[in-house]
Amino acid sequence: MTRKLLMGPALRRLREKNHLSQSAFAERLGLSFSYICQLENNQRPVTASVLLKLTQVFQVDLSDFSEDRNRRLLGELDAIFRDQGLVGDASVSPADIDRMVHTVPALAETLVALYQKQLHLQEELQQLVDRFYGDSQQAAQAPFPHEAARDFFNRHDNYFDALDRQAEQLAQDWALQPGRRAAALREQLQQAHGIEVVAGEANTLELRQYDARRRRLVLKPQLGDAQQAFQMATQLCFLAHGDLLDQACADETALADAQTRTLARQGLAHYFAGALLLPYGEFLQAARSMRYDVEQLQRRFQVSFESVCHRLSTLQRSGARGVPMYLIRVDQAGNVSKRQSANSLHFARHGGTCPLWHVFEAFAQPGQILTQVAEMPDGTRYFGIARSVQRGGGSFHAPRKRFAFGIGCELAQARELVYADGWDLQQPRAITPIGPGCRVCPRTDCVQRAFPPAGKPLHNDDFSESLVSYRLEG
Known part of the structure; x- marks a missing residue:
């Protein structure tokens, strides 16, 4: 009608x-x-x-x-x-x-305009705080739940000792072997918890669905062995190790909001699952012997490129640390959906990230590993790799998720990575000047700048033009 x-x-x-x-x-x-x-x-x-x-x-x-x-x-x-x-x-x-x-x-129009102005002012304020105080200081606005959960992981350097050690012990007790993890975990869920693991519908977006009343865990049938094991381990963490999740969240006032706490617990359960598939000691030893070669580690543990990158960013156990690495995941629109840093690299919370970073170039060369030496405005240099990945698919109409992952370390430790072979790290052949994001980057000569820096007056000139889109006074 x-x-x-x-x-x-x-x-x-x-x-x-x-x-x-x-x-x-x-x-x-x-x-x-x-x-x-x-x-x-x-x-x-x-x-x-x-x-x-x-x-x-x-x-x-x-x-x-x-x-x-x-x-x-x-x-x-x-x-x-x-x-x-x-x-x-x-x-x-x-x-x-x-x-x-x-x-x-x-x-109604006025209310919408006021709301948009409020969002703009919040972003401007946080950009100014980022600029003058770094990412350790928060503006006096409540962050979104996903931002608060992400900050929670960053405060812990993306490492949770109790969860990691519990997962490592279980992997040893159950003798989990790459390529045969799913069967072992299916047996554990059945024997210890009375949970039946079954295959669900093929044409669904659900990877995992647990029916508590029927004690049944339904998995997407197209998942491989490692993917099935990851989903079963995630559910196992919620069922058997909720106390460790509560313990990790206990002293975090930032997780008081129900949505934020839910996201944090989900992230912790995923952390546990990754640690179960890639036990800390065994994985660290393999990473060192293979010089952090992601593709070799993929074959050794039979997991995805993404899983290896995640695990490399968590090797922060006291007395047994790996190379401290940052991790970033972006989509083709430039949205940053994951970012963790175990080193000094600063990610801006607002305004996107630097377009000169090679992680964005990875989409133009699918499946290729790209290397880069990048220098932040404070002079700190980083060596990193980036590659695009794709998830989903399986049929012509099946949805696909496309991301690019970047991991890296400070240049002083780059020699431990196989990807630095052939680079003169004392005098790198090419250094890319990058920044934390256009709105907080102090570089005045960047031709790729998309936005003027927050809080800086622009230079007014009717008689000249430059490749630099926004020129500043002084």
């Missing part, structure tokens, strides 16, 4: 803009006074003939009365009232939002 077009407030704004009374407005349109009153009070819908008269008499744009505009407003207001960081637990129903859009659209 077609929705009736009610546009009383828009008609009232048009009449007042032209300084007309209701009777004069009705006369100009050739309509009765009572009909105009009913239209302005949303008691009658606007017909096509009335819209035609409006365009002929007042030369208005019909898009001003479009339902698409109302739908956009409805969507934007719905997002605003879902933002608990801004409005708390305010209970605003969809019906309330609908009435606001159709009754006082000017107020």
